[in-house]
Amino acid sequence: MDSEKLPEFFYEIFDASLPRLGPGDEASTLKALKMLYPDEPRHRDKTAVRPTRILDIGCGNGAQTLVLARHLEGSILAVDNHQPFLDELRRRAVAAGVSGRIRTALRxxxxxxxxxxxxxxxxxxxxxxxxxxHAGLAACHSLLTPGGGLAASELCWLRPDPPAECRQFFATVHPAMTDIETNLAAVRTCGYEIVEYFPQPESAWWEPYYHPIEERLRLLRPRHAGAVDNLALIEHMQKEIDIYRQYSAFYGNVFYVLRRR
Ligand SMILES: C[S@@+](CC[C@H](N)C(=O)[O-])C[C@H]1O[C@@H](n2cnc3c(N)ncnc32)[C@H](O)[C@@H]1O
Structure with missing residues (x-):
């Protein structure tokens, strides 16, 4: 979803009103947060400071930004390169009463x-x-204080033997997708301690993400019946969803919870 390469119609599918713009859910965000900042004093890492300066990269319409704002006291810089997503984030932050601690930046x-x-x-x-x-880990390292936390979710192979149809689909849409071990090696190379990592549950793909998108595809299909390129994009998105429906055991969205050494 790097908007430099995206046709305008993409944003008719990925409308800012969607609950969120990628797989994820509040429970996973909170699980990762608790791993970095456990409440229990006996678990507390003495070098870990409660965050006061927080950066949310690729925040979208703010699903996770709002969870962070509700559970942390610090101020959040939320960065995205699509203004309608940032506008929606701001609207939701105002409604939730946390807008005073969130600054959005179109970057x-x-x-x-x-x-x-x-x-x-x-x-x-x-x-x-x-x-x-890998490059993202390195970029974040240079932006973090020593001991600072990084929580990032990334699409990964969960099994080494994906069926050909699934493998071929991702060879086209996300050729850089790799397995957890390779990502953990990159994490260590980039100077992080691994706090924890976990794949998000399948429910985090369906309820907040794929089900609302499928509903949008159903609405958009008849409206764009004569527009070949738009229909192709609709069916490509449908294909992505169908691939997950069939092959969810083979890949997932893995949360890496890390601390800068
Ligand atoms: C898969 S979505 C995830 C959004 C949000 N974190 C969520 O989980 O709902 C990726 C986000 O990255 C943003 N994005 C893509 N390319 C970007 C870039 N070059 N700079 C900043 N944001 C970018 C997109 O606009 C989109 O909001």
């Missing part, structure tokens, strides 16, 4: 530099792939 994530930071916590759900997961 290319690749333009973030040390002068924007440093941050105590960086969050990125389903967005570091835009830079490439």
């Amino acid at each position: 290319d994530m690749r333009s973030l530099t040390q002068s924007d930071g440093p941050f105590d916590l960086i969050w990125s759900e389903g967005a570091l792939f835009v830079m490439g997961f």
